[in-house]
Amino acid sequence: MHSRGMASDIQERIKKLIVDRRLPSGAPLPTETDLMELFGVSRNSVREALKALQAMGIVEIRHGFGTYVGPMSMAPMIEGLTFRTVAGHYRGEDSLLQLLELREAVETGLIARLAGRVPAADLAELDALVSRMEEEAAGGAVRADTDRAFHAALYRGLDNLLLSEVLEAFWDAFHRVRTDLVEAPQPDPETTCRQHREILEAVRSGDATRAEEAVRDHFGNIRTRLRSARYAR
Amino acid sequence: MHSRGMASDIQERIKKLIVDRRLPSGAPLPTETDLMELFGVSRNSVREALKALQAMGIVEIRHGFGTYVGPMSMAPMIEGLTFRTVAGHYRGEDSLLQLLELREAVETGLIARLAGRVPAADLAELDALVSRMEEEAAGGAVRADTDRAFHAALYRGLDNLLLSEVLEAFWDAFHRVRTDLVEAPQPDPETTCRQHREILEAVRSGDATRAEEAVRDHFGNIRTRLRSARYAR
DNA sequence: AGAGTCAGCTGCTCTAACCAACTGAGCTAG
DNA sequence: CTAGCTCAGTTGGTTAGAGCAGCTGACTCT
Structure with missing residues (x-):
């Protein structure tokens, strides 16, 4: 009982x-x-x-x-993933890289499904976001919010709120751990912009293979920076 | 403070x-x-x-x-997803369908990444699992465990423990809600077997498009049954 | 030497009292 | 008459102390 x-x-x-x-x-x-x-x-x-x-x-x-x-959001999942990753990290595991690879695997998988099927309204918003990214890049560095908004707007086209929330949860967990733990070299803002622009254009053109390649490049860039990072503490 | x-x-x-x-x-x-x-x-x-x-x-x-x-497993996430889905369901949302679509989106996205890259050991295990499935089908119905094991073994080849756990969490949440809430028509065991066999063979052959199609068929089958379901309580 | 017992840890539940945050009705000043 | 303030009442937050319940390991009796 x-x-x-x-x-x-x-x-x-x-x-x-x-x-x-x-x-x-x-x-x-x-x-x-x-x-x-x-x-x-x-x-x-x-x-x-x-x-x-x-x-x-x-x-x-x-x-x-x-x-x-309660709101029944994914917030607890973010908490759990974050702590799990942080704890694993301090025990010498590559948990942050693993989390990045999770995002990469899922997002590269989804992008093909999305090529050529993004609503016009979302494309317009993505255009605006990349533009903002370029402005920020000129000013030194791209704000994290902008990157988050780009990824969120991108997968909104899949028209599955649950999926969107899960992806955002992964992004949040990754970002929180990254800023907490890692002294990664500042990403080259121009490269970041170019890669986001390429993802957008590939999706707009409807070329699934090109889109997948673009996303893989983007994550490859982050991964390389992460691997060469000096860890805090 | x-x-x-x-x-x-x-x-x-x-x-x-x-x-x-x-x-x-x-x-x-x-x-x-x-x-x-x-x-x-x-x-x-x-x-x-x-x-x-x-x-x-x-x-x-x-x-x-x-x-x-604690074990820092995905168990809490399963709990949360399950409750969220159940509560949404009783409020008249298609939350279970949404959860299934989440699985479908992620798994169809990942399968292409996997085609032709599954280790021989995993292929052998998948063969054994489909065989067991066929035995069980002859006896009436396929055990849920077997289906779970198939999906788990399939994505093990991606070599990301975190990803595997997340996928299994989605499977568990879906299955728990489904058995709790839904009086779905019993799946045709033979169709289920044939679809799993097709997924396996497609992945073995390395044909990404065929594999994606096979997974989509499989989920389409589940979705159709779910849509025609009479809900419990 | 083996099996049973018990003392001691551990977490679990309850009671009772008071503290702290917020709401909303009513009072006061303008 | 209204805008703002005050205060009583409701709700959650925290503390304290007592006793209950499950587990372990050493001790005892056979």
Whole structure:
């Protein structure tokens, strides 16, 4: 019955409550006191269950206000991937490279599926993003946000929100670990711009092979810089 | 300082402790009492932090024995994806279909990268798995385990453990939701076998286009069955 | 020497009290 | 009459102490 303990039991019950009542993201949950009475357990146990659910993004707690159904985003996955990568890194594994290779494998795989099928609106946005990238490059370095936005806009054409979120999660985790740990040589802004421009044009032309090559080049560039990095700490 | 609260603060400190001491998976952590004294907080706060870390798979708690560094597997991601999908489903979203499309997009993207590059040992294992599948099909239905093993063995050739774990996580989440929620018509075992055989042969022959087509067919089959499903509850 | 027992660790749950953040109704000043 | 302030009430956050429950290993009895 309570084979995994009381707190774990309560987690399941709260999840069930959300499902049974068809509660959408942002809907209010019962107060801690209500949950105590509802499940017949102490406040402490309720709180431990809520903390665990909060860590999974299933629940959102606002001090002095109440508890709500969480956004169910990929944020916890980012946290987990980030920590896993950082911990692995400090134990001497090439975990950051592995994470980059994950992104490379998935994105090069998806780009062919996308060639020639990007909506005009997204193409326009990608044009604007590459332009902004070139402006920033002239000023010294490309902002990380811009790169993120490019990749996000690119795969938006696949028309799968879940997939987009997963890709963004991978990007976020990689970027967070990279900025935390690595003293990589500053990427050559011009090369970065040229490669993004090439990806865009390849996708626009509908040439799947060329697009795949372009993405592979882009990641190859990042990988080379990463390999030659001096690690912080 | 403690902008996100004490418990959140302690989570970070415990994570830092794991990183700083280079603790590998399975290494023992200080006891709750030790952590109380170490951080100067109450038992309760320590426990809430540990529960959250446990939910993320960073920590593993064994009653009466101690607390240990967790396996850092993708298990929490599976949990999160599963719940997200189930909750979305009950709110009338096509979340399960979306999850299947995520798998389809990623796997069809990766298969081209794999064609003609699967190690002989893996090909032999895949042969054995399809054979087992055919035996099971003769007995009525293909076991889910066998399908899982096939997909796992297939992408093992990409030689990226992280990628393999992510793909298996997607498989697990999909399968869990499917068996929980859906009364889908039993897949025709023979069709399933033939499609897996075709994927294997396409990959063996090194024909990337054919392999991609084979995977797309396979997922198309699953998708069709899913669309015609009667949902449980 | 082997099997059973128990002391001691460990984490688990409960109770009770007080602290801190936020909301909203009501009061006050303009 | 309205804009702004204040304060009471609600909700989550934290602490403290007590006892329960599961596991291990050494000790004891056969």
